[in-house]
Amino acid sequence: MHHHKFNDFPKDFLWGAASAAYQVEGAWDEGGKGPSVWDSFTKLPGKTFQGSNGDVAVDHYHRVEEDVALMAEMGLKAYRFSVSWPRIYPTGRGEVNEAGLAFYERLIDALLAHGIEPVLTLYHWDLPQALQDEYGGWEDRRIIDDFERYCVTLYQRFGAKVKYWVSLNEQNYNLTNAYQLGTHPPAVQDRKRFFAANHIAFLANARVIKAFREHVPNGLIGPSFAYSPAYPASCAPGDMLAFENAEEFTNYWWLDAYCFGRYPQAALAYLKESGEAPEILPGDLALLREGTPDYIGVNYYYTLTYTDNPLGGQTMQRINTTGQKGTTPSSGVPGLYRTTPNPHLETSNWDWAIDPTGMRIALRRLSSRYALPLMITENGLGEFDKLEAGDKVQDPYRIDYLRSHVKACQEAMQDGVELLGYCAWSFTDILSWLNGYQKRYGFVYVDRDEQGGSLRRVKKESFHWYRQVIASGGKAL
Numbered sequence: 075m076h077h078h079k080f081n082d083f084p085k086d087f088l089w090g091a092a093s094a095a096y097q098v099e100g101a102w103d104e105g106g107k108g109p110s111v112w113d114s115f116t117k118l119p120g121k122t123f124q125g126s127n128g129d130v131a132v133d134h135y136h137r138v139e140e141d142v143a144l145m146a147e148m149g150l151k152a153y154r155f156s157v158s159w160p161r162i163y164p165t166g167r168g169e170v171n172e173a174g175l176a177f178y179e180r181l182i183d184a185l186l187a188h189g190i191e192p193v194l195t196l197y198h199w200d201l202p203q204a205l206q207d208e209y210g211g212w213e214d215r216r217i218i219d220d221f222e223r224y225c226v227t228l229y230q231r232f233g234a235k236v237k238y239w240v241s242l243n244e245q246n247y248n249l250t251n252a253y254q255l256g257t258h259p260p261a262v263q264d265r266k267r268f269f270a271a272n273h274i275a276f277l278a279n280a281r282v283i284k285a286f287r288e289h290v291p292n293g294l295i296g297p298s299f300a301y302s303p304a305y306p307a308s309c310a311p312g313d314m315l316a317f318e319n320a321e322e323f324t325n326y327w328w329l330d331a332y333c334f335g336r337y338p339q340a341a342l343a344y345l346k347e348s349g350e351a352p353e354i355l356p357g358d359l360a361l362l363r364e365g366t367p368d369y370i371g372v373n374y375y376y377t378l379t380y381t382d383n384p385l386g387g388q389t390m391q392r393i394n395t396t397g398q399k400g401t402t403p404s405s406g407v408p409g410l411y412r413t414t415p416n417p418h419l420e421t422s423n424w425d426w427a428i429d430p431t432g433m434r435i436a437l438r439r440l441s442s443r444y445a446l447p448l449m450i451t452e453n454g455l456g457e458f459d460k461l462e463a464g465d466k467v468q469d470p471y472r473i474d475y476l477r478s479h480v481k482a483c484q485e486a487m488q489d490g491v492e493l494l495g496y497c498a499w500s501f502t503d504i505l506s507w508l509n510g511y512q513k514r515y516g517f518v519y520v521d522r523d524e525q526g527g528s529l530r531r532v533k534k535e536s537f538h539w540y541r542q543v544i545a546s547g548g549k550a551l
């Protein structure tokens with residue numbers, strides 16, 4: 075299917091950009107905020123690139139008005155941001171911190187004043203440290219009530235102003251790093267504990283979606299899923315089976331639980347056999363079915379290609395966090411699948427395959443399987459950028475990446491996908507969790523590195539490009 079004539083983007087298409095609290099705000103101990111697990115984790119030696127942390131980040135907390143003015147200048151129709159749970163409840167629960175709510179209220183009001191639709195993420199990984207200490211965070215069912223109380227506080231305060239909500243951001247990526255790879259807090263490497271914590275996160279997700287219906291009846295809510303569609307390395311049946319395994323274990327395990335309230339059959343059978351299946355209590359699956367999303371948020375960066383992996387073969391490996399091209403090892407689960415480079419695709423310096431067609435495939439797979447509207451809640455290119463004389467940042471590689479992916483959105487819509495919007499990652503440069511400040515994503519350059527900097531904002535070439543795309547309703551790509 076090669077289309078030569080495209081339908082226009084809908085008039086109300088949400089042309090957006092995104093961020094997350096820990097990656098932009100800074101002010102980690104101001105305004106009554108309590109510490110999050112990331113505040114502690116990043117200070118342990120050797121955990122992040124050159125020990126970078128979000129104490130200051132890009133100082134968005136103190137520059138909200140300046141940043142929103144840049145969004146307005148760009149003509150943004152939507153801005154996705156996350157609320158930091160420990161800003162609202164410094165120890166996870168108990169007394170609500172009014173200064174925290176007031177900060178987000180200022181941001182939301184500034185966005186609305188410029189006609190920018192806020193897209194509010196309830197959880198982008200910054201769990202209150204107190205809950206990690208008290209009961210092990212996502213490993214204990216007590217978190218379900220605490221998370222619901224926090225979310226309902228936000229529904230009550232912002233439900234009349236905010237229409238689009240994201241429940242959990244990349245539960246799949248975050249918990250895989252936290253409990254399998256040991257690269258996110260609490261840095262555990264234990265598959266049984268991984269599947270158990272992940273199950274509890276599904277219950278929490280469903281519970282807050284259920285509560286959302288009562289408090290924000292006219293809003294829309296869904297999780298943001300890190301979707302890396304699987305490809306088979308070849309048409310050899312062993313590779314095809316590896317691909318089926320990967321899609322089921324790394325994608326449908328989450329999406330089926332969110333949208334159908336059940337786990338995919340072959341993966342569940344395998345985990346029961348291996349003794350790693352989560353404990354499913356009476357009422358759990360009923361709750362999942364009561365808390366299914368209105369739409370699926372899709373964070374798309376790359377596809378992954380899979381090949382056969384024998385027993386005793388390749389295990390899970392850590393990702394490239396340095397930007398040294400070609401340093402990502404094959405990673406997998408013995409007996410099921412392992413990754414292999416796709417010879418048909420170029421990669422970024424962090425070895426992420428650049429694949430706009432993969433985004434079209436992603437949108438179609440999800441739309442066909444779940445019959446829900448979709449929103450691209452993240453898509454972008456992390457690269458080294460250079461600030462040149464005369465305050466110029468030339469990032470044609472980023473423009474190419476974004477252009478080809480916006481086109482893929484258009485193609486997917488032509489294929490019948492209902493797409494609510496496209497949020498590029500990210501608006502300003504951000505702290506990349508494990509990759510420091512050198513892996514840049516923004517339309518707006520922030521003058522800082524691992525050591526610090528002036529924090530001055532400089533519009534990149536991609537800023538001007540995206541402004542035109544939005545102004546033309548997607549015609550001037």
Ligand code: BG6
Nearest residue numbers: 094243244247456506507508513
């Ligand atoms: C997603 C996250 O994993 O991808 C973002 O939701 C993150 O917070 C983005 O920054 C890019 O990943 P990275 O590792 O390059 O920062």
